Amino acid sequence: AQSVTQPDIHITVSEGASLELRCNYSYGATPYLFWYVQSPGQGLQLLLKYFSGDTLVQGIKGFEAEFKRSQSSFNLRKPSVHWSDAAEYFCAVGSTDSWGKLQFGAGTQVVVTP
Amino acid sequence: NAGVTQTPKFQVLKTGQSMTLQCAQDMNHEYMSWYRQDPGMGLRLIHYSVGAGITDQGEVPNGYNVSRSTTEDFPLRLLSAAPSQTSVYFCASRRTAIREQYFGPGTRLTVT
DSSP states (O other): EEEEOOOSSEEEEEEOEEEOOOOOOOOOOOOOEEEEETTTTTOOOOEEEEEESEEEEGGGOOOOOOOOOOOTTEEEEEOOOGGGGOOEEEEEEEETTTOOOEOOOOEEEEEEEE | OOEEEOOEEEEEEOTTOOOOOOOEESSSSSSSEEEEEEETEEEEEEEEEETTTEEOOOOSOOEEEESSSSSSBOOOSSSSGGGOOOEEEEEEOOOTTOOOOOOOOOOOEEEE
């Protein structure tokens, strides 16, 4: 069965520290992957995406993610977090044979402390 | 472009009432979909459409109906609302040839 797992429900990080959010997937077909961010009461904003090619992808707001096929992972990183990065982050997976239907992880809530 | 728009932004219903959540996009996207978001469960696909006149069920379709008479609009109907349908609903769209989906701002629905 296809699945997307974000193991960390909640992460607290100090402002200026590094952040890594984990995402693992189980997909039969060749996947393409996304990270979205949702600020409180807002919609979803695309941070970055991976379709093919270079496995390290750069996104907006200083985020990057690395696709590791051998580990079925697509972890999101930021070297130095800002208070404005406090939000909920979702990993999503789709495939070319699924009409673009996305499967989302449960989300990781990030809290940034001063 | 306005992108993906959703109305209303908030709605409170009583059990058994019906309503339609509106979704429109002005990007000429073929693919449109509805998701619901519940705490700890991420977003789950309700229904989707690959073009006008074509719809199909997603992961959690029960209690919801859709139709797609135009490329621009994809309304979601609740025929008899239940408390279990209390959620935040997101509409999304994309071009068939492009994998990135664009999301609307969401509708927060409470069923009492």
